[in-house]
Amino acid sequence: MGKTAPGQLRFSKMHGAGNDFVVLDLREGHLPPDAALAARLADRHRGVGCDQILTIEPPRDEGAVASYRIWNADGSSSQQCGNGARCVAAWLVRDGAAQGDRFGIDSPAGRHAVQRLANGDYAVAMGRPVLEPGRIPLQGFAHVRDEYVISLQGESLHFGAVSMGNPHVVLEVGLVDAAPVERIGPLLQQHASFPQSVNVGFAQVVDAGHARLRVFERGVGETLACGSGACAAAVVLMRRGRLRRDAIISLPGGDLRIQWPDDAAEIVMSGPAAFVFDGEWMG
Structure with a gap:
């Protein structure tokens, strides 16, 4: 999203089936939101309003176009967010970082294979469930x-x-x-x-x-x-x-x-x- 003046933070508001997010681009070294900023951004009356904040960051390993982290409305972090994964994928496609209909993204829980479907939806491989x-x-x-x-x-x-x-x-x-x-x-x-x-x-x-x-x-x-x-x-x-x-x-x-x-x-x-x-x- 580029550099901004002090006090400014560029964002995208997105949703996946109504689960809504504020997406921040941190690939140029911006710091992630602390708990206070996350809570202010998520506030539906005085902020942007969202369920979670998604921070897009450089890939952790080869084979992914980017990584992302998830911050809840109360400032706590989360390991997984399926609707967020699809929104990150769509954001990266619009940004041009993701080329083609198949690519990988890294969440805190691991690598996700993504496919852009013909109807504009996204399919995300969410890993194997843990039952123990x-x-x-x-x-x-x-x-x-x-x-x-x-x-x-x-x-x-x-x-x-x-x-x-x-x-x-x-x-x-x-x-x-x-x-x-x-x-x-x-x-x-x-x-x-x-x-x-x-x-x-x-x-x-x-x-x-x-x-x-x-x-x-x-x-x-x-x-x-x-x-x-x-x-x-x-x-x-x-x-x-x-x-x-x-x-x-x-x-x-x-x-x-x-x-x-x-x-x-x-x-x-x-x-x-x-x-x-x-x-x-x-x-």
Whole structure:
């Protein structure tokens, strides 16, 4: 985005299925936002407004066109963001750094292969899900289970758990519109079973090829879409035989296609990435 005068910070506002971002170009050596700046940028009344901030930086290794990092609205960092990965890919295509329809980008969680699809969407290889409890991390369980149970304020809570580079729990519900997202989400994030907190998904199976999902994200709250959360929900539901291995996950902000051919394969997530506007932050 080029150099700017002191006090100015050029940015792009983008969204992927309603999950919105402020994108900053740090490839020329600009410093990443500290927690205070991240919070000001993310403020929807006094700032630009976003769920997360994405910083585009030089590639870490050969074979990638760039790397990026993810900052939550509260200034904390994140390891993975599927919707953000698609927005970074679209930004790099517009910038000219990414040539052709296939290229690689580096997230904090590792390398992602990207394909630009004929309809303008982007498909991103999100890696292999991690199911071992200690690596999610989920404490109190020694072995992988399709369903875990913990006590939460006197009630038994049943959920699936997976890491997509960031920790997720998935609770299957009968009607996602009535799910207790605002009540259960924060309680689970503060539960001792999740030492690094957790993203909390509430999933409703519509049919074998379609599920609906709401996600309460770490450091943000409920968002219109969560790409890694859609992958996590698909993993849990596909392993239970509740969804086909190629399915649509509908979130409040739009639809994502999740493909996971088998348990040993990488997950591929496909969906939109949209530019909203470019601007300069004068703070």
